Amino acid sequence: MNESQESKRLLPPHLKPIDTNGPPQRITVCTRPFRASGPRIEAERLGDQLLIHNYGHGGSGWSLSWGSATRVLNLLRDAHPRTLDVAVIGAGAIGITTALTLQRAGFIVSIYAQDPPLQTRSARATGSWTPDSRIALGEAVSVRFEDAWRRLASETFAAFQAYTSMTSRPVEWVDRFVLSDTQPDPQRAEFDRRDSHGFFKCSLHLANSSPLMSFIPRDQSPFPTPYAWRSRSLTFNLGVLIPLLLEEFQRAGGRLEACTFRTPADLSKIRERLIANCTGWGARHLFGDKSLTPIRGQIAWLPAQTNLRYGLLYGDLRIVCRQDGIVVQHSREGDDTGWNDASETPDAEEATAGLKALATLQASMKERTRKVPMLRRALNADIF
Ligand SMILES: Cc1cc2nc3c(=O)[nH]c(=O)nc-3n(C[C@H](O)[C@H](O)[C@H](O)COP(=O)(O)OP(=O)(O)OC[C@H]3O[C@@H](n4cnc5c(N)ncnc54)[C@H](O)[C@@H]3O)c2cc1C
Numbered sequence: 001m002n003e004s005q006e007s008k009r010l011l012p013p014h015l016k017p018i019d020t021n022g023p024p025q026r027i028t029v030c031t032r033p034f035r036a037s038g039p040r041i042e043a044e045r046l047g048d049q050l051l052i053h054n055y056g057h058g059g060s061g062w063s064l065s066w067g068s069a070t071r072v073l074n075l076l077r078d079a080h081p082r083t084l085d086v087a088v089i090g091a092g093a094i095g096i097t098t099a100l101t102l103q104r105a106g107f108i109v110s111i112y113a114q115d116p117p118l119q120t121r122s123a124r125a126t127g128s129w130t131p132d133s134r135i136a137l138g139e140a141v142s143v144r145f146e147d148a149w150r151r152l153a154s155e156t157f158a159a160f161q162a163y164t165s166m167t168s169r170p171v172e173w174v175d176r177f178v179l180s181d182t183q184p185d186p187q188r189a190e191f192d193r194r195d196s197h198g199f200f201k202c203s204l205h206l207a208n209s210s211p212l213m214s215f216i217p218r219d220q221s222p223f224p225t226p227y228a229w230r231s232r233s234l235t236f237n238l239g240v241l242i243p244l245l246l247e248e249f250q251r252a253g254g255r256l257e258a259c260t261f262r263t264p265a266d267l268s269k270i271r272e273r274l275i276a277n278c279t280g281w282g283a284r285h286l287f288g289d290k291s292l293t294p295i296r297g298q299i300a301w302l303p304a305q306t307n308l309r310y311g312l313l314y315g316d317l318r319i320v321c322r323q324d325g326i327v328v329q330h331s332r333e334g335d336d337t338g339w340n341d342a343s344e345t346p347d348a349e350e351a352t353a354g355l356k357a358l359a360t361l362q363a364s365m366k367e368r369t370r371k372v373p374m375l376r377r378a379l380n381a382d383i384f
Contacts, residue, residue, distance in 0.1 A: 015175075015222070016308060017366070018319070018326055020359040024300035025325065027346035030121035032295035032338075033281040034058040038136035038145055038200070039152075040289070041071045043079065047268060050079055051275045054094055055283045056292060059133030061093040061122055062236055066159035067152030068094060069101035072276050076102070079274075084108050087270050090278035091115065091256065092122035096245045098276050103252055111249070112259040112270060114282070117242045121280060126299065126320055126327050128311070129157070129234035134295055134335060136200040146202060160234065163241065169323055170241035176233040176311040178213060179225040179361075193316070194334025222375050224364035225314065233311055239324030261286055281342075296338030300351035302326040317357045330354030 035056035044051045052072050057064055076086070084107050088099040091113035103109045117123065131153035136145065163171035213229035221228045250256065261267055264287060267275060277283065284292040308321040316334060320327040330353050331337035369375045 015177075015310060016305075017362050018302060018308065018321070018358065019305060020302070020355050020362065024328070024351050024355065025303050026301045027298060027348065027351045028124040028301065029296065029298045029344040029346055030124040031281045031342055031344065032059045032134055032297060033061075033283070034134055034293045034295045035289075035291050036137040036140040036293070037291070038141055038149065039064065039068060040283075041068055041075070043075045046264060046275075049267060049273050049275055050076075050081065051267070051277055052076060053277045053283070053287075054098055055090075055278060055280050056289075057094060057280070058135045058295065059297070060131050060135045061280070062125055062127070062156075062238075063129055063131040063133075064135070064149075064152040064156055065093045065097040066101065067155035069098040070155055071152070072098050073101050073105055076107075076274060076276075081274055083273060085272045086110075086274040086276060087112055087272035088276045088278055089113065089261065089267075090120075090280060090282065091117045092120035092278065092280050093125070094122075094280065095120075095276075095278035096242070096249065098278050099254060100245060100249055102276070103249060103254055107274075108253070109249070110255040110257060110272065112257050112261075114258070114260040116256065116258065117246050118239075123238055123242055124299065125236075125238065126297075126318065126329060127236040127238050127322055128320055129160075129236075131156070132200060132202045134199050138198045138200045141200055145200070149200075149202065157234070160236075163244075164234075166244075168240050168244070169237055170244050171234060171236055172309070172323075173232050174235045174309045174311060174321070176231045176313065177216075177223065178229045178231065179223050179312065179314040180227040181225050181315075183227055193331075194336050196336055197339065199335055219372070220375065222365045222369045222372075224361070224368060235311065235320060235322060237323040239322075293340055294338075294342035296341040296343060297331075298329070298338075298347060298350055300328045300330075300354050302328060302355075312361075314357075314361060317354060317361070319358060328354040328358055330357060 033056050039056040040053045052075050054068050054072050086102050086107045086109050088095050088111045091111050099109045099111050160171050213231040216228040283289050304325050310321055312319040316331045318329040
């Protein structure tokens with residue numbers, strides 16, 4: 001392979017600039033339902049009802065969803081129920097995947113939820129494979145937690161593979177570039193974010209889930225940083241994925257009912273005696289779970305651009321080019337951003353700062369690419 005071919009391999013032709021002119025299309029905010037001890041997945045008796053809790057997935061709800069749903073199925077089976085009718089409370093990432101998992105196993109499932117799937121907090125997520133994002137505090141969990149977490153993550157990863165071959169691309173592998181001004185361990189570059197809480201992190205890679213990163217030699221890199229790596233990342237195009245999951249559920253006879261439960265006693269009013277509680281942050285109010293801490297997160301959305309399929313991670317800036325929009329996230333305090341903040345009011349300043357940081361990065365890339373002829377050839381014509 002000659003030099004130019006090698007840089008083509010490292011820099012795909014679709015590394016085109018993102019149009020940052022104009023204000024964001026919209027700003028969305030949501031709350032990560034964080035528990036220091038990790039998600040609560042356990043059974044509890046409530047009068048004559050069997051309640052299986054499945055909530056508290058922090059910043060990893062999509063990435064641990066199918067594995068958590070399988071835990072619910074196993075707990076339900078262990079209880080040897082005399083009925084197949086199950087109610088799932090909640091229609092976010094956890095509720096919809098729990099409903100589908102139970103339905104596929106033969107249960108007759110109804111979802112009761114205050115917000116329909118596309119209006120849940122889950123629908124406002126970045127849409128990346130992030131199984132250990134603000135999922136627990138390192139000091140509050142044991143080695144057993146790590147084993148259980150690993151199972152949840154690997155089962156979820158495996159389940160999402162079935163969606164990567166669909167032509168509508170609900171889930172897809174995209175290139176991801178990690179940039180750094182200092183020399184971190186590339187496999188931990190994402191972990192070296194500010195974190196004064198000591199969040200649980202797992203450096204061990206799940207089989208094939210996080211492909212190793214290739215270092216991009218400086219003379220072949222269009223990025224202004226001394227260090228840049230290319231990797232691949234599993235991306236959830238939630239605007240496509242959520243309707244697809246809902247359609248499967250409803251086609252198989254699943255029922256979705258708008259409903260708000262004010263207290264646990266309200267649950268006795270529904271017909272079903274088996275209940276999966278997938279209320280996320282809502283569990284703090286409904287079940288008085290004070291161990292749930294809100295972690296606020298915000299995204300400034302740019303309109304989707306055809307053929308832009310990559311992600312960028314540079315310090316506090318995270319970009320994900322999704323089929324249904326471009327995510328610009330600027331977390332000024334790294335992983336500490338939004339700790340114990342339940343406000344879901346958009347912060348226009350934070351959004352502008354993210355867009356500015358992206359525009360500055362792209363201006364430096366343009367400058368660098370103009371100066372280095374080999375990069376211009378490798379990146380092909382109209383880019384940067
Ligand atoms: C900015 C941001 C980016 C994120 N990015 C990612 C990512 O890239 N990858 C990832 O894996 N995770 C990500 N997350 C985390 C992920 O969004 C959450 O872990 C996930 O949304 C939790 O899903 P859930 O179904 O438990 O909760 P929710 O999505 O909040 O759903 C809860 C459901 O329960 C219903 N409900 C609640 N209370 C009641 C009640 N009393 N009565 C009736 N219904 C009720 C709600 O209406 C809703 O339908 C991100 C989070 C944030 C904030």
